[in-house]
Amino acid sequence: xxxxxxxxxxxxxxxxxxxxxxxxxxxxxxxxxxxxxxxxxxxxxxxxxxxxxxxxxxxxxxxxxxxxxxxxxxxxxxxxxxxxxxxxxxxxxxxxxxxxxxxxxxxxxxxxxxxxxxx
Amino acid sequence: xxxxxxxxxxxxxxxxxxxxxxxxxxxxxxxxxxxxxxxxxxxxxxxxxxxxxxxxxxxxxxxxxxxxxxxxxxxxxxxxxxxxxxxxxxxxxxxxxxxxxxxxxxx
Numbered sequence: 001x002x003x004x005x006x007x008x009x010x011x012x013x014x015x016x017x018x019x020x021x022x023x024x025x026x027x028x029x030x031x032x033x034x035x036x037x038x039x040x041x042x043x044x045x046x047x048x049x050x051x052x053x054x055x056x057x058x059x060x061x062x063x064x065x066x067x068x069x070x071x072x073x074x075x076x077x078x079x080x081x082x083x084x085x086x087x088x089x090x091x092x093x094x095x096x097x098x099x100x101x102x103x104x105x106x107x108x109x110x111x112x113x114x115x116x117x118x119x
Numbered sequence: 120x121x122x123x124x125x126x127x128x129x130x131x132x133x134x135x136x137x138x139x140x141x142x143x144x145x146x147x148x149x150x151x152x153x154x155x156x157x158x159x160x161x162x163x164x165x166x167x168x169x170x171x172x173x174x175x176x177x178x179x180x181x182x183x184x185x186x187x188x189x190x191x192x193x194x195x196x197x198x199x200x201x202x203x204x205x206x207x208x209x210x211x212x213x214x215x216x217x218x219x220x221x222x223x224x225x226x
Contacts, residue, residue: 047217060214094162105210106155
């Protein structure tokens, strides 16, 4: 059974850096892409970006200048860093597994981490 | 970016009702569309991928159809556990995008 367990600081001040780590348990790590998505309170889902096991990334252009997603294959983990946060970055942040190819889909998700940005 | 427009944004229905949600893409996305169900305080759950393939473990009352720019999610007989918010997602091109959501509530 695949599980994604995520953790990170829940309260940040403006201008700080958001850090989120997702650990993958069960299943292959190298055979998939890994993604981060966020959801502001009461709003819809926003795709942040994806990474594969070799470190190849794609980012949402709206966040690209502030985002880094990295991978640690030795620990089956990937991490999100979002720099210079503001109140607009307040959201629940999710990590997810991406199945590639013709049946592309996001099939397993982490439990979500609420990150609040407030002075 | 590809915009996904879901309709309706809110739906009130009764147990046993047939429910249809539409997702329209601003440009063609072939069949690279997925549907997710989200309940309050929980992560989205995959229901349908490549427009019409049912994810393992999802009840067959859920079905999806469409290709190109117009897609539908149908629940053939609404059950109490189906009251939730539903999102479509396009996986055809970056940046990946989601629809605005359809909240299904009890009538």
